[in-house]
Amino acid sequence: MDATDRTPADLLSSALVTDPARPLVTFYDDATGERVELSVATLANWVAKTANLLQDELSAEPGDRLALLLPAHWQSAVWLLACSATGVVAEVNGDPAAADLVVAGPDTLETARACSGERVALSLRPLGVRFPQPPEGFADYAVEVPGQGDRFTPYAPVAPGAPALTVHGGSGGSGSGILELTGAQVVERARADAEARGLISGSRLLSPLSYDSWEGLSAGLYAPLAAGASVILCRNAADLSPEALTRRRESERVTHSAGE
Template identity: 70%
Template sequence: MNASDRTPADLLSSALAADPGRPLVTFYDDATGERVELSVATFANWVAKTANLLQDELSVEPGDRVALLLPAHWQTAVWLLACASVGVIADVAGDPAAADVAVSGPEPESLQAARACSGARIALALRPLGGRFPQVPEGFTDYAVEVPGQGDRFVPYAPVDPEEPGLIVAGREFSGAEVVERARAEAPELGLTGPGARILSALPYDTWEGLNAGLYGPLATDGSVVLCRNLDRLPGETVDQRIETERVTATAR
């Protein structure tokens, strides 16, 4: 993290330059038993590929809106940073009819809602290891098919303005600079007190609090996140064991 970082994409670039091998996002889905750990370098590679997909294949431009109809998941975190890299607005659980691109998870109700988008529609299977759909939903492009062939390095066609809108969540609009400033300011409340802090978050991504604990706060403080989906399915002693095993220093549940 550098004092000059003004956008979430800047934070990721600084993390990549400082220590690309350290863990950034560790994801658990306690409904399926999935565990995925992404280093800064691996996460940044997914972000670059997704940003290239947005910019080159989907032809989005700064100021366009991308409706993210996705749960708290490591691939959702990738999309949030990819949107920040291009300069488009990530509209979390936003209205697909008002969006230029709709990105949906595999749930039937999410896919049905995304069909209201008149622009490109991308579907994520959210399968372990970023797997494909057995059968691509009608009217959608399978993210897992398209993203591997994208470039590993991303350069935006136009510089991203930190003061322009970059995120909408729970009806509140944030610029990229506001995301960074608020993440830094609220880090102590989350227990993210310095480099190496590791927070376990089971909060959904449809509120600022969930996004901050589950992505922006750790990124802004050189920390990392253990992002847990369906944590409520586990008994308390198993959760405690995970906290110990994953060397968690703070929790948000």
């Protein structure tokens, strides 16, 4: 990664220039059997479309706060990076009543209704398909995002020192508290975590951790992105047998693991 990268969106842009075809996020949902692999280029395309949706359709501005009520998922990674690209503050597990807009999955729709601003719902179904019946009061992400542009340019440059990420329920790792970081601090922490884990270009990190703490966010997105590595993000993996987990490590050529 470029040493001048100051925000997570910068890290993604550098990865797109360096090696757009390499896998960046491989997602498993062991409750549904879903497996999705996204290259740097594919993830960057989703991020650009989502950033355009945020900026143009939802009228989000730098400094606006978005309550992100999603599990560890490849689409959650997209939203985190789209927020970074637009200067919107991603509040993981934030209070929707205090947020300017909210993004929710099927399990958090009722909680998300407390937001008086724009509301976006994700079905989290395999292949990112739409809801069978759109939730009342929400824009269906799968309906809105395909028509957005494949390239994104913010109306105003995003300041690395501006607030970028708030994690409710985890202050740096497990435990209670609120962790608030600027874009530059996210990058700094991600690089430090990547070094501590021994991640280098080409490493493949398996993470079953949720996105409700910095540890989970770092292992599941930011540290691999900062190192030029890849993440194998596993949701609902708690019931996997040791044999199945070993087979996954072998098939995915895992070099590092989180949460052990």
